[in-house]
Amino acid sequence: MALGGGREIGANSFYYGLDGTGLLIDAGLHPEKTGWAAFPAIEALEGKPVDHFLITHAHTDHLGAVPFVRQSYPDVPLYATSETIELAKIMLVNSASLLPKQHSQEVIDRLPFYNVLALPETIQKMRPLELGTSQELTSREAAGTGIKVTYYPSGHILGAAGVLMECNGRRIFHTGDTSLHPQHLIAGAQLPEGPIDVLVSESTNGVVDAYLTHSREKELERLIVTINETLAADGSVLIPVFALGKLQEMLTMIGQAMQEGKIPKVPIYTGGMGRKVSAIYDQFLTSRSRTNEVDKTSDVEQQELPRRDALFGGKYFREPSIVMAASGMMQDGTASYLLAQRWLRHAHFAICFVGYTDPRTPGYVVSHAQRETRIKFGSMKREVPVRCRIERFRFSAHARREELLEIVRRLKPKHVVLTHGDEKAISAFGELILENFPDMIVSAPEVGKWYRLD
Numbered sequence: 001m002a003l004g005g006g007r008e009i010g011a012n013s014f015y016y017g018l019d020g021t022g023l024l025i026d027a028g029l030h031p032e033k034t035g036w037a038a039f040p041a042i043e044a045l046e047g048k049p050v051d052h053f054l055i056t057h058a059h060t061d062h063l064g065a066v067p068f069v070r071q072s073y074p075d076v077p078l079y080a081t082s083e084t085i086e087l088a089k090i091m092l093v094n095s096a097s098l099l100p101k102q103h104s105q106e107v108i109d110r111l112p113f114y115n116v117l118a119l120p121e122t123i124q125k126m127r128p129l130e131l132g133t134s135q136e137l138t139s140r141e142a143a144g145t146g147i148k149v150t151y152y153p154s155g156h157i158l159g160a161a162g163v164l165m166e167c168n169g170r171r172i173f174h175t176g177d178t179s180l181h182p183q184h185l186i187a188g189a190q191l192p193e194g195p196i197d198v199l200v201s202e203s204t205n206g207v208v209d210a211y212l213t214h215s216r217e218k219e220l221e222r223l224i225v226t227i228n229e230t231l232a233a234d235g236s237v238l239i240p241v242f243a244l245g246k247l248q249e250m251l252t253m254i255g256q257a258m259q260e261g262k263i264p265k266v267p268i269y270t271g272g273m274g275r276k277v278s279a280i281y282d283q284f285l286t287s288r289s290r291t292n293e294v295d296k297t298s299d300v301e302q303q304e305l306p307r308r309d310a311l312f313g314g315k316y317f318r319e320p321s322i323v324m325a326a327s328g329m330m331q332d333g334t335a336s337y338l339l340a341q342r343w344l345r346h347a348h349f350a351i352c353f354v355g356y357t358d359p360r361t362p363g364y365v366v367s368h369a370q371r372e373t374r375i376k377f378g379s380m381k382r383e384v385p386v387r388c389r390i391e392r393f394r395f396s397a398h399a400r401r402e403e404l405l406e407i408v409r410r411l412k413p414k415h416v417v418l419t420h421g422d423e424k425a426i427s428a429f430g431e432l433i434l435e436n437f438p439d440m441i442v443s444a445p446e447v448g449k450w451y452r453l454d
């Protein structure tokens with residue numbers, strides 16, 4: 001059952017009932033919804049056993065509702081990679097601090113596990129299950145057969161895992177968020193040997209998207225050109241990034257371009273939470289997630305982005321600079337959201353989007369805005385004129401459409417379950433699978449409904 005992340009990218013959470021043993025994978029917070037709809041639908045599990053709880057990676061839409069689920073299942077053992085556990089210390093505190101902005105006091109009052117005293121206990125409960133290792137899990141009450149779970153590096157971000165579940169001679173692979181292609185710091189995913197019986201796949205990039213077919217090298221070249229043209233006109237460049245993953249990738253790529261003399265040495269600004277995440281990337285240089293052991297984010301010289309209330313006084317408005325600010329989708333109230341309101345007014349400035357923006361977010365509105373028009377986004381009362389240059393690039397941390405198909409080809413499942421994608425992405429990818437493998441069963445679970453996988 002999908003408890004979230006069925007036919008959408010949301011509060012990702014999945015339940016597997018395998019020969020009497022109940023497994024939960026992930027519990028995310030929906031980035032846009034408010035109230036209980038932003039949490040996984042765990043009430044749908046009424047009466048089912050929940051024996052073990054596995055986390056695939058530390059992004060908020062997979063991890064942010066772990067304290068919420070623990071309110072109902074406080075004693076269920078939790079597993080995550082060491083990298084994810086370290087990242088969770090930052091990410092869960094961040095989730096907790098954002099809750100009051102997204103939810104009414106009535107909802108907050110019913111979330112005791114998010115207070116500062118309860119969060120460390122959730123972290124303490126997490127047991128390390130490392131990439132490339134397995135664990136036998138059994139039902140905690142009934143005498144079930146037991147399940148063997150193995151964490152495979154899934155690319156995407158530091159510590160991210162795909163989960164192979166083996167039970168009674170049958171094999172289910174849950175991709176988690178995955179990318180086969182290597183990024184600058186994070187290596188491509190490793191997959192189990194095929195064939196498997198069921199593949200539960202993410203589908204983020206399932207729809208054809210012309211600019212997704214650009215290679216990373218081409219996109220980087222294009223970004224460097226935009227940065228150079230902007231700096232040459234005495235302007236500054238704003239790059240909205242996710243604090244976990246995208247910041248570390250962009251920072252080290254741009255840092256390297258500066259080292260190689262492809263971009264002039266100008267100040268690079270990064271924000272508080274992203275810097276803490278970067279320190280964890282540097283702490284796990286030999287992680288199985290990584291492409292190499294030498295690229296340190298701390299080798300790139302950075303200035304600290306001023307606090308929220310001082311953002312408009314930053315030196316980047318007076319001297320050419322590169323500012324990497326969260327959030328990637330310019331969510332209301334974040335540094336990139338606030339900075340964009342000023343950036344847009346300066347004709348010689350540029351905003352470079354480097355990842356996916358959900359159509360419901362301010363980032364989408366800004367990234368699709370035409371120059372010399374006026375726009376309003378998020379909670380803004382008045383329109384602002386669009387004078388600056390706006391460019392979109394894709395440095396996706398998710399498998400491209402062809403890679404998603406490649407995973408199906410390599411694992412040869414009988415049944416493919418599509419999750420973590422909007423309806424367009426899921427139906428486009430589902431059609432692609434059936435064109436190539438007409439005998440496969442393809443399904444797209446609805447949140448809160450039971451599906452049999454055999």
Ligand SMILES: [Zn+2]
Pocket residue numbers: 057059062156177
């Ligand atoms: Zn993710």
